[in-house]
Amino acid sequence: MTDISAIVNEVGVLKQRLDLAQLSYRDSNLKSRREIVILKRLITRLAVACRGIDNELDTSLQAISLDLEQPLEISRLIPRLSIVERLVIQQADVIQLQNKRLQHHISQRGRTLSHYQGLPQSLQRDLRGIFNQPSTTLLDNHQRILRLLELYERSIKLIAANNNGTTLSADQQPSFEVELAAELLLVISEIDFTNEQGEQLFVIREQLTQGVNQTRLQTLLLQVLRLIVAGTHAERHASQQFLNTLNSDLASLQKNTAKAASSFAVLHQHRCDFNTSIATIATTINQQLSLKKTPAATPLLVNLANELQQLAQRNSQLELREQALIEQLNHNDNKVHQVQQQTHSYHQRLSQQEQNIFRDKLTLTYNRSAFDDRLKHEYQRWLRYQTPLLLMLIDIDDLSQLNQDYGHNAGDKALKIIAKTISQQLNPTDFIARFNDDAFMLIITDCNDQQRHQTIKNIRAAVSQLPLHFKGQSVAMSVSISSSFFANNDTPKQVIERAETALLHAQHPRCNIIIDQI
């Protein structure tokens, strides 16, 4: 009987364990449902943040969101989640780097503009206000800001010309205004702010379509400029918040997943122990029955055997649920893997954007930031190896006149064609960047004086032979070029200044002169 009471006790203990195992299963199931909610939220946020960046990314994120509507569980994802988290942090770093460069570019343009002679003091103050804002992500909007600055510059010239009462004829002026207003409308229509600034831009758009005078146009230009900067600040703030939330979501997902994984391990251990116990009891009962020493206890033993069988069945159900859990975990594993890949491609796209910010959008040559970087690098090389290093400054003659006579689009076209023509005269190792409005700078390494002369000659000849036609007229273009080798204790700043000063002197009274200055 002692054996039997022991068995009864053990069966009781086993029942308790089974109940515990079921509780623990329910608990871990609840936790994993919570994780799925977090994962869904995360994917939705990612989809909102990446919307419009890439069609494929949009579609895939949408597909994942739909898939997540299926029943899921989460675990074993910790390493992948760590990678996703790292990528998100990297993206934040990339954005910061882009900010710095764009801000630099924009403040350069702003500075040039605010030094424009004759600009009313109040306008100068307004402009300074805009450009003294803290560094921010003007990522997608920096080109628009530059275009606005350009429009603004042109409108100032228009007013200045008006004040002098000379430059523009009466029938020229309204068309010039209309052209400026149309360009401003175009800039606004490209902006997609969903915030307060977006609404204000909409109002300005309405005003522009109804027609505005010159002074109002200039006020609106400045307002649009301010709104874009403010709107970009707001968007930047929102995307920063998104990244922060994404990070904390990932961290919480990771934590919960770790908990779920450990609950799952405990559950599994329970079941193993349970199986062993059942096997042991079954053996004991069989032994008792085979001994036939306790016939009175036989019905009790049979009952116990039945109970054991029931326990074994419940255990099998538990096993099935575990199996389902494992399948869900695998499914989820795939989902997180997809998220990781999407985040990775988002990251690659940001890297691509980073590449793009080194290019001048109009001429596709490198821009000033890229030039600064490259020159720094070549200067270090020159310091070290003292191999020849040459800067060549090429300024397009009379671009403003061309703009005035044939319109800004003609000026754009000339800039593009001349940039391409210059590039065609260069060696693969030469570097060309748009240095400012109508000037390009070349960095040429390992070149002697004779090659320098030849390059200048080739560029001038190629540009002067360009077949440019605007409004049915053939227009001849030319460039002024100065160049200077690095020598003695030169710094990049000194060589650039030397080339700029030489060019300035050569252009007045007239340009198209080669200046070889060492």
Ligand SMILES: Nc1nc2c(ncn2[C@@H]2O[C@H](COP(=O)(O)OP(=O)(O)OP(=O)(O)O)[C@@H](O)[C@H]2O)c(=O)[nH]1
């Ligand atoms: N079309 C067009 N014009 C531009 C662009 N960037 C700057 N400009 C214009 O280029 C002109 C440069 O003016 P200036 O520096 O006086 O140069 P310029 O008229 O070529 O005179 P010189 O260089 O002295 O021969 C300005 O009128 C700008 O508006 C651009 O991207 N496209």
